Amino acid sequence: MPGTKRYQHVIETPEPGEWELSGYEAAVPITEKSNPLTRNLDKADAEKIVKLLGQCDAEIFQEEGQIVPTYQRLYSESVLTTMLQVAGKVQEVLKEPDGGLVVLSGGGTSGRMTFLMSVSFNQLMEGLGQKPLYTYLIAGGDRSVVASREQTEDSALHGIEELKKVAAGKKRVVVIGISVGLSAPFVAGQMDYCMDNTAVFLPVLVGFNPVSMARNDPIEDWRSTFRQVAERMQKMQEKQEAFVLNPAIGPEGLSGSSRMKGGGATKILLETLLLAAHKTVDQGVVSSQRCLLEILRTFERAHQVTYSQSSKIATLMKQVGISLEKKGRVHLVGWQTLGIIAIMDGVECIHTFGADFQDIRGFLIGDHSDMFNQKDELTNQGPQFTLSQDDFLTSILPSLTETDTVVFIFTLDDNLTEVQALAERVREKCQNIQALVHSTVGQSLPAPLKKLFPSLISITWPLLFFDYEGTYVQKFQRELSTKWVLNTVSTGAHVLLGKILQNHMLDLRIANSKLFWRALAMLQRFSGQSKARCIESLLQAIHFPQPLSDDVRAAPISCHVQVAREKEKVIPTALLSLLLRCSISEAKARLSAASSVCEVVRSALSGPGQKRSTQALEDPPACGTLN
Structure with missing residues (x-):
């Protein structure tokens, strides 16, 4: 599938691949799809693993292909134009710093990335004798920078309250909210709040799915879904009252692991945009695509230099x-x-x-x-x-x-x-x-x-x-x-160590609603059983040894997550129960006796009477409500 390259690149990027075809795992957002490059990652040796993950990282720099649907990419005209527009809004704050603030916000990896970038750009400003204008917000506060507290990104109200605190008394605030999969309630609430208060706030949403793939299930403490928030932002972008920056960068090398490619692409996109904004203000040069492209090529060079080792x-x-x-x-x-x-x-x-x-x-x-x-x-x-x-x-x-x-x-x-x-x-x-x-x-x-x-x-x-x-x-x-x-x-x-099945994180810890839905999708993918049956098995594994009552089944997702995040091997336990048609206690016993989680699951997948093999399904079900 040939690509059309408009720009000269430092590295040779893979041609647009199978994941872009309209029928490939169509119900799954790009950031949750299984990357065809790494579908046999679990069979690779160390040298092959490095090669495959390096190829996945190179997909960040792909240009648009000639196939349909064509997703906008980092080098797409629409994305570069939006980057320049956002850089212009940041410049307005830099030129009139009194009462101005640039807030970088996110949860989990995205939040840790906001911490890193705010430190860097404040150091840049201090080095030039300027007053620092950046701050960061991470779901769960500073403890989430150094510890795994992913559940804190599930509250929209928490995000809004944190934003109100840092923006108190400010006259003009650019809020850059990062959610790789366009799914985090912490960010959705902030973006909605900014759109309701445009006299002070300018919201900028950064993620790597099309808006049509943003999460659309209800947020427990908010009135809108993430998709509704993003769609509203797209409409307001026509008047430059909000912006959405969401180039496609391809599926992760490890399915859904947005700490990897998603985290890297966030760093590349925002550091390019913000550095261009500072250069324009401090040097008096005209902000242009050329400036963006020069910086982007240095990140391509980073890929080349890194993977030469x-x-x-x-x-x-x-x-x-x-x-x-x-x-x-x-x-x-x-x-x-x-x-x-x-x-x-x-x-x-x-x-x-x-x-x-x-x-x-x-x-x-x-x-x-x-x-x-x-x-x-x-x-x-x-x-x-x-x-x-x-x-x-x-x-x-x-x-x-x-x-x-x-x-x-x-x-x-x-x-x-x-x-x-x-x-x-x-x-x-x-x-x-x-x-x-x-x-x-x-x-x-x-x-x-x-x-x-x-x-x-x-x-x-x-x-x-x-x-x-x-x-x-x-x-x-x-x-x-x-x-x-x-x-x-x-x-x-x-x-x-045998922790991965194909390119799926079979043994991940269910720490927030996003990971709950990912767990459910994996159960459906590998067991081939109905959504209702997979939900039942997942809830049994989460709440074991407590029997499931109707009240427990009807509880909000957050209640299940609160229990699940303290437990190990929830997903493999539920999957074995489905594959072997056995009780949760028997599944747990089999896992305890096994040397490797994935080996015992592979054995169950290849056993007699199994309709599914370890080949990934072409169309695993989408996330949604439990009903």
Whole structure:
């Protein structure tokens, strides 16, 4: 299926693929579809996993194809035009900063990305002697930055109340709400509130599904569905009173895992847009498509430079997998904002793979006292909320063992004396010490430091000749590259551990309504049984050993999620019960006796009398109400 490329690209992007065909999983939003590139991800070795996930990331930069339906893409004229219009609205705030504010908002990965970007752009403004104008909102507050609290994004009213607090007394507020799948109630409520108060607020919605695929089931504490909110925004966009930025970037390499491609595309799109806005104001240049395209190409370059290290990424993936298999721990120790990326990756493994919070953890080396809105929320909250260098030295370093892996993540512009001192202390306790190092052409890692790392991923960046934004483009490239490496490594390690069925997260933790519907879709996909039967089995697995009453069946989704998020192996338990036509207790016993969740499910799928194999269904059912 040939594509038509209007622009010169740094990388070779895959041609528009099977997922774009109108009949491919038609009832499922793009962000929840199964990516045809990775349908056999669970059978791949480490090297193949890196290659496949790299190809999925390259889809971010695809242009529109010649097939129908044609989804708008990142390089589509309509998307670039909207990016320029939004940049213009941000410029208005930057030019008249008194009473102005730019709010970046989201839940889960999107919320953590708003934290990272607000830190970066406030640092940019402070470096120019300007008053910082950015703030972030994350569902559940600052604790959600460093811990898995995905359930907090299910409340529209929570989102509105948080927005009111930060915008109090402001005259002009641009609110950029991020929901990768166009589904988070936390963001929907904020967008609706902004549209009701356009004298002060300008809402901008960022996601990666067409509006027609936005979630359309009721939000428990709000009057509108997400789709209705997005449709209203589209109408108001005609008068530039609201904007929707929603290019298609293709399905995730791991179905529905928006921490990966969705998180990366969010970073690329918004950093391009916001950096162009700042350049226009500070340098007095005209905002143009050319400016956007120049920055976008630097992110393509980041993909090329990162995945040129595929063999070393695969080596790190195997080492992380070995540590996890031996019940060891993986510690990601990152300097400055690379530490934020490390924290994000560790936190997201909890609900994605049903991991323990100690399995993969990130730590931030460097001063972070002015990064958080409410740093008090993280003080004395227990081990799950530790993130600093002191926390690593006091609670992790003394207990390191030979089954653990420690990954140092830094640039050659960081304090290398500090890096070496900490690495030497770690080497005294643990030999599995690795490094991900970023440098610029002409820089080299000092020999004494290099000797400390048996395995090293060294990413060398070309010099940039942007007169204004070069330093920040390079910073953003390094962050994105680190994100791609860590996402690939942690995902691949769990694939190698047998946590994935085809390219589905069979053992995810049901932490919010989005994941409840994803769980139901997986049960229907792999069991081939009716929606009603799958709902019954899912609720039985969630509430076991309590028998299901009519009152429990009729309870809101939030009640089921509240119980499910504290339990492990809910989805595989329900699926085995469906496939083997056995009780929940028998399904749980089979899982307990199995060495791998996915192996016991594969065995059940291939057993006698099963209509479904492990081939993905072409048209799994859409989400909706329980009735």
